[in-house]
Amino acid sequence: MYLKHISVKSYGPIENLSYSFREDEKGNPVPLAIIGKNGCGKTLLFANIVDMFVEMKRQIYPQGILEVNENNYYKVGNLSYIKSGTRTSEVKLELLASGKKTTYIDVMSLNPKQAIEAKEVADTRIQNNQKFKDSGFYKSTDLQGLTSKEFEKEIILYFPFDRFYKPFWYNPDNYNKMAINSSNNIGYSKTNIIKIDLLENIKEWFRTVHLQTHLRDISLPNHESLPPELRGKIVTIQQDTKLQTHLKTILATIKGDGSYSVSAPNRNLSTIGLQGPSIHCADISQLSAGELSLFAIALSIVREWDLFHTNDSLDLSDITGCVLIDEADVNLHIDFAYRALPALMKLFPRVQFILSTHSPFLLSGLKKEYGKNIDILSLPDGILIEDLNAFSEITTAYEVFNAETDKLTKQLALLKEENERVKALSNKIIIYTEGKTDVKYLKLAFEKLDGFDDIKDRIEYYDIEHAKDTGDGELEKIYAYLQKGNDTNIKICMFDRDKPKYTVHEPYVCGENNVYKFSLQVPSHRDSGDLISVEHCLTDEALKTIDTNGRRIFLSGEFGVTGITSDGLHLCHHRMGTNPLEIIDGSNDKKVYSTDGHDETNYALTKDDFVQHIIDNDPGFDMFSFEGFRPTLEIIKSIVEDADRN
Structure with a gap:
């Protein structure tokens, strides 16, 4: 019918x-x-x-x-x-x-x-x-x-x-x-x-x-x-x-x-x-x-x-x-x-x-x-x-939405598990960062720099390695959320300085429940107005170290309006922003190629690969100075002393 x-x-x-x-x-x-x-x-x-x-x-x-x-x-x-x-x-x-x-x-x-x-x-x-x-x-x-x-x-x-x-x-x-x-x-x-x-x-x-x-x-x-x-x-x-x-x-x-x-x-x-x-x-x-x-x-x-x-x-x-x-x-x-x-x-x-x-x-x-x-x-x-054909965009939007929803669900489960782990700690210093490389650099800095033995063994890091790169907006929410708790731990949220909206201009800010926040400190080799992330505590010379595969970190300021480096050897199709220190991390349109047109190698080294070279003491990456991290570690030490006094 x-x-x-x-x-x-x-x-x-x-x-x-x-x-x-x-x-x-x-x-x-x-x-x-x-x-x-x-x-x-x-x-x-x-x-x-x-x-x-x-x-x-x-x-x-x-x-x-x-x-x-x-x-x-x-x-x-x-x-x-x-x-x-x-x-x-x-x-x-x-x-x-x-x-x-x-x-x-x-x-x-x-x-x-x-x-x-x-x-x-x-x-x-x-x-x-x-x-x-x-x-x-x-x-x-x-x-x-x-x-x-x-x-x-x-x-x-x-x-x-x-x-x-x-x-x-x-x-x-x-x-x-x-x-x-x-x-x-x-x-x-x-x-x-x-x-x-x-x-x-x-x-x-x-x-x-x-x-x-x-x-x-x-x-x-x-x-x-x-x-x-x-x-x-x-x-x-x-x-x-x-x-x-x-x-x-x-x-x-x-x-x-x-x-x-x-x-x-x-x-x-x-x-x-x-x-x-x-x-x-x-x-x-x-x-x-x-x-x-x-x-x-x-x-x-x-x-x-x-x-x-x-x-x-x-x-x-x-x-x-x-x-x-x-x-x-x-x-x-x-x-x-x-x-x-x-x-x-x-x-x-x-x-x-x-x-x-x-x-x-x-x-x-x-x-x-x-x-x-x-x-x-x-x-x-x-x-x-x-x-x-117009519905192909809707299909793509659905698939992206579905993937992000699934990712968020898994993320929330991991975050819940991590929160339970943190709650079980007592009298610890727990540091929350925007990304997983931040944690790796802080661990390296505490090991390589003297003067912090009294606090480094008390430090725990929020495990975003298995959760996600938090990001500044999410870290701000974590800062607000932690203040609602009731525990004996010192909680410190460390923000990068690449987004003025989230930059903390005071040495640090103290909230409720032993919760603090501060921004990465500017090292002596940078200007006070530079928009920096944790990698910039190293010098540009160190950041541009080439690995055995010919890959390295590239900075946005190296590319002119044509997207080609001043030496004419490399090009990037990424539209450069106003921050010359932005790291071209080798993802999506931030890939860097040779200008000869025949080499399809991506020469941009990711942030994670770069810090892993340092951790592994690979040739050329084993002699970096970590003095640029000292001002940041000094702020963390000051926060701990303030919390212990109170």
Whole structure:
């Protein structure tokens, strides 16, 4: 049961829309994503599609349907929906079910007589309809003899934008009807197209599915690895039914991080739990809003099929029908929108999905999952968005965001672990820095310079080697955070001097809880206004030491406006800033190449490799003077003396 064509004229904000649904190379329906700003007609279009299905059901089940009360319409007609500046609106939908074409027509006119005379209404059935002539309203649904058995072969589901929102066109007399269960009497429908309480719709069915058992006899091999009493015997084992397997597949697809198991249902508490890599909950109602939204939508599809198809051997690819999801990205994290929902839809290749969305991440995810087999329709103009190249930037943004989120999660775990280690210390001096090379230089300086034996054995360093390079902004936050603690340690935050915003101009600043901050001190071979980091406590001559591979540290000031060093031997494509002491660290665009054009070697030595040469006492790096670090160590000593006095 698939929609084949939509035609809308002068209805709401839509002036003229004509869209024919496509199939892919395997004959499966191509999903349709409807986009546009608020007020562009997306929900109005959904209302007409749902109204068509309701009118079909009304004829098929004359004794009663769940979507509306008695003879009520699902959608209230209102002349105010005729597009401003026009006189007549028309909505025409075509659907194919069991080889029979159903046609739905809804026409409204401010002046039916003039509309007929001006041939704004071409259908003679409408022209001759007295009700239309009198009221300006006409609605019909031609089923072409479609039977209830044919209708029930396929699913039809509509997931509204908001479970509690009643739009202007919605007939309020039907609202309480939504959640009422129908009898199984002949002539009554026992299902509801409109799903407004997803959890309650699926929860009991989900429990029932997992109360089922599937017992299977298997023959054990006559093998010495088995106990003698079991060799060659036939035993009965319990295994998942195919339906249970499908539901686990759905959950694993949503989470995207491994397999999941379902705990035995609790008969007394009416609960059923879920266990997996990132879910441990006693009942499905404890899932997050996004997880529950996707899980409930997918399970509603399977449940609806299961109501009329009792064969437990079904595959998800057997399910056919039409599923409408208004505002499909509601409650979804961008990962669920970009990855999970498109992957979930792919589990049901023969279901026709019609979505509305505001999410560029969902559109990009659909494009990635379906390739050319996705249609994106822009309202109110009704234009198909065929060039999806713009979404490549969104895909890149998502991947960067996802990678950074994963990195941050791991980082936080490491920082938490490091904080616990630091808290366990007592009467120590803990130094926090912006980067991991800062720690390495401080350790070297304390070892190479005399006069600090009384404090160096008390010093611990915050382990950013395994956390991250903190950075000045993060170090400022750490300084504020540490003051909220209550411990006996002296905490010192050391800032570089390359960012004036974070430079401490006093010798040091004392906060609460023995927390101090200061800036790296300017060595005698630098000017007081130089923007320096820890490496600049060494002389430029030392920094430019060449290793055995011909690589060295480069400073921004060595490159002219052309990006070439004054000796003409090296070039860098990095756009130089105003700080001539900026270190060109060999990363990304900060790579340095030979100017001969044939050598692709990156000659820029990283900060970490440089300090490692010093630590390893490599030739040329083993005789550096560390006197440039003495003023900084003197400040640390002064802070410790101040803290010990207090």
